[in-house]
Amino acid sequence: MxxxxxxxxxxxxxxxxxxxxxxxxxxxxxxxxxxxxxxxxxxxxxxxxxxxxxxxxxxxxxxxxxxxxxxxxxxxxxxxxxxxxxxxxxxxxxxxxxxxxxxxxxxxxxxxxxxxxxxxxxxxxxxxxxxxxxxxxxxxxxxxxxxxxxxxxxxxxxxxxxxxxxxxxxxTKNIPPATIFFLSFLIVQFIFSLGLYYLMVKNQKVLLKKSEQDKIIQEQEQLQEYTKYLEESEDELRAFRHDYRNMFNSLKISAQEGNTKEVIQKLDEYTKANLNAKAFEKYRDVNHIKIKSLKSIIIAKLTEMYREHIPYNFECSSEITKLPKNINEIDLVRIVGISCDNAIEESKVLIEQNQEAHIEIMAYSSERGEFEYEIQNKRSDSEISIKQIQQSGYSTKKSHSGLGLANINSIKNKYENMTISYEVPEGYFDFYLVIEPEEESEE
Incomplete structure (x- = not known):
């Protein structure tokens, strides 16, 4: 036995x-x-x-x-x-x-x-x-x-x-009363544990849902602000065109009399007074982006730059209506978001140090479907190692240019037709992304 x-x-x-x-x-x-x-x-x-x-x-x-x-x-x-x-x-x-x-x-x-x-x-x-x-x-x-x-x-x-x-x-030798007590206690504890776990998970889901709703509300506010900007810009352009017509009429006599110096002076004063407003250029070229998710993240980041008083320029000369078929929009939005966050964080550091900050952003889509995205920002004088900033967990208080690049690389590894390069010319950090159109298989 x-x-x-x-x-x-x-x-x-x-x-x-x-x-x-x-x-x-x-x-x-x-x-x-x-x-x-x-x-x-x-x-x-x-x-x-x-x-x-x-x-x-x-x-x-x-x-x-x-x-x-x-x-x-x-x-x-x-x-x-x-x-x-x-x-x-x-x-x-x-x-x-x-x-x-x-x-x-x-x-x-x-x-x-x-x-x-x-x-x-x-x-x-x-x-x-x-x-x-x-x-x-x-x-x-x-x-x-x-x-x-x-x-x-x-x-x-x-x-x-x-x-x-x-x-x-x-x-314990008191059987069965002690047995019944202990087993009942165990069952109650087990039910209590499951109930507690369920309530905690449910509470987390509620908090997550609220967080998602807050994010949606924020995005809607940004889009509403963009819509308001478009309406105001349209009114400004209409008023500008009307005023310019009146101004030209008033300057006809001076021009006919050959007083070109006076004409040039008045035109220069009017241009400086009406065409240098930052708000006028706030969302320039954003209307060329037709992909809603990409347009939303660009608007959100430009809005943040504007609010933080970071000088920037966004350029999108061609209309972007589609991405290569194998690219997940969410992955592209994450890449754009991380790269913009890096540039914004570094610009904030420069502004705190009373240094000049500037961000240049470019988006482009060719007729054959190629997509390009580039963002360049001024950085501090500290040296940056391209290899080091791409490592997971790397961070530095002096420069935030490498923040999240490891996550970007993990996304890039999912796509064979996506290429990402980093450059650190003197005083700048440059992030460049290219997505080639997916080759169609021959039948």
């Missing part, structure tokens, strides 16, 4: 390891065989010692498997999966103990009880396997999703509560 119990313990430990890899989808390495063997040996020893030793084994298993898969760099997935499996083991073991306590109330021989106990062990092994097996994908998604921290701490909380109940239950 002892040999069968030892076999059951070995099966339990090996089953936990198998289920761990089922959930995490990590690869088993033959090079770490000694680690696996160490886990099995310690697990067998601890199983004969008690719950305190089992807790030590569980912690050790988490440490060892994190060491084995340190290159994976996902502490939450590895630790969370093991805690979940150990929690299921504890709950099933607790149920097995309760079942055995109830069976012992009947007049049965010790040998019969041992055989029933052994049968329960293997039966509950199967239940454990089925529970973890069918919930594997769900657990992995929760431990790698947006709310992984919340889910991890809920699993840990459930594990600790279950462990405390198991330890107290093991030392």
């Amino acid at each position: 002892t040999e069968l119990y030892l076999l059951a313990i070995l099966v339990s430990i090996l089953l936990d390891i198998v289920l761990f890899y089922k959930v995490t989808k990590l690869k088993v390495s033959k090079a770490h065989f000694l680690f696996y063997l160490l886990l099995v040996i310690i697990g067998v020893i601890c199983s004969f010692t008690g719950y305190k030793a089992i807790l030590f084994y569980n912690v050790l298993a988490i440490v060892i498997l994190n060491i084995i898969h340190k290159d994976n760099n996902n502490l939450t997935l590895i630790s969370g999966t093991l805690i979940y499996i150990f929690s299921v083991d504890l709950i099933i073991e607790l149920l097995r103990g309760v079942s055995l306590d109830v069976i012992e109330k009947f007049n049965m021989s010790k040998n019969e009880i041992e055989w029933i106990n052994l049968g329960c062990i293997f039966c509950f092994f199967l239940i454990t396997y089925l529970i973890v097996f069918f919930s594997a994908n769900w657990i992995r998604k929760k431990l790698t999703g947006n709310n992984f921290r919340i889910f991890f701490w809920l699993i840990l909380y459930l594990y600790l509560v279950t462990l405390v109940i198991a330890v107290v239950y093991k030392g």
